Amino acid sequence: MLKHQILLAPILWVAASMLTPQVLAAPKETGFSESGDAAKGRRIFNRCKACHNLTATNRTRLGPNLDSLFGRQAGSAHNYKFSKALAEATFNWTENSLNEWLTKPNTFLPGNKMQFAGIRQKQDRNDLIAYLRQATVSSTKKK
Numbered sequence: 001m002l003k004h005q006i007l008l009a010p011i012l013w014v015a016a017s018m019l020t021p022q023v024l025a026a027p028k029e030t031g032f033s034e035s036g037d038a039a040k041g042r043r044i045f046n047r048c049k050a051c052h053n054l055t056a057t058n059r060t061r062l063g064p065n066l067d068s069l070f071g072r073q074a075g076s077a078h079n080y081k082f083s084k085a086l087a088e089a090t091f092n093w094t095e096n097s098l099n100e101w102l103t104k105p106n107t108f109l110p111g112n113k114m115q116f117a118g119i120r121q122k123q124d125r126n127d128l129i130a131y132l133r134q135a136t137v138s139s140t141k142k143k
């Protein structure tokens with residue numbers, strides 16, 4: 001019995017030390033984490049495509065164009081008539097506000113007119129946001 005414990009202890013210790021960093025690095029349940037995969041996010045954007053362009057064109061679809069999204073004030077995209085809720089919003093689009101918006105648009109900002117239930121999987125949101133980070137940089141700002 002004792003012999004068993006002596007053998008087992010180092011194995012458990014190694015197993016525990018392998019697990020701990022992952023547990024510590026786990027993102028908070030609702031918060032945005034940097035762990036997104038842009039290639040996967042590009043496919044998730046298929047759910048948004050029907051209504052959103054990513055580039056700065058004068059033509060919009062059902063929703064506003066999303067070029068230069070990060071850092072810009074919500075409801076301020078040119079050439080688009082927003083709902084009152086978004087037009088009067090005073091926050092900026094960041095990874096965190098976007099993460100909340102995409103979780104459940106109607107809960108985050110009641111009265112908006114985006115007909116979209118939300119993205120339930122946190123990892124899907126992270127991937128999509130990683131993709132948007134790259135894809136919404138307007139052509140004039142690209143280095």
Ligand code: HEC
Pocket residue numbers: 045047048049050051052062063064066069073074075076077081082083084085086087093102111112113114115116119
């Ligand atoms: C059925 C069409 C539709 C779909 C699908 C859709 N949206 Fe929208 N989206 C809209 C509309 C319409 C608005 C404007 C809402 C308003 O004015 O209240 C909007 C607004 C937004 C805004 C605010 C933009 C700004 O300039 O303030 C963001 C960001 C956004 N959508 C991202 C997304 C993303 C990302 C997806 C995919 C996960 C998505 N939307 C899916 C129609 C859609």
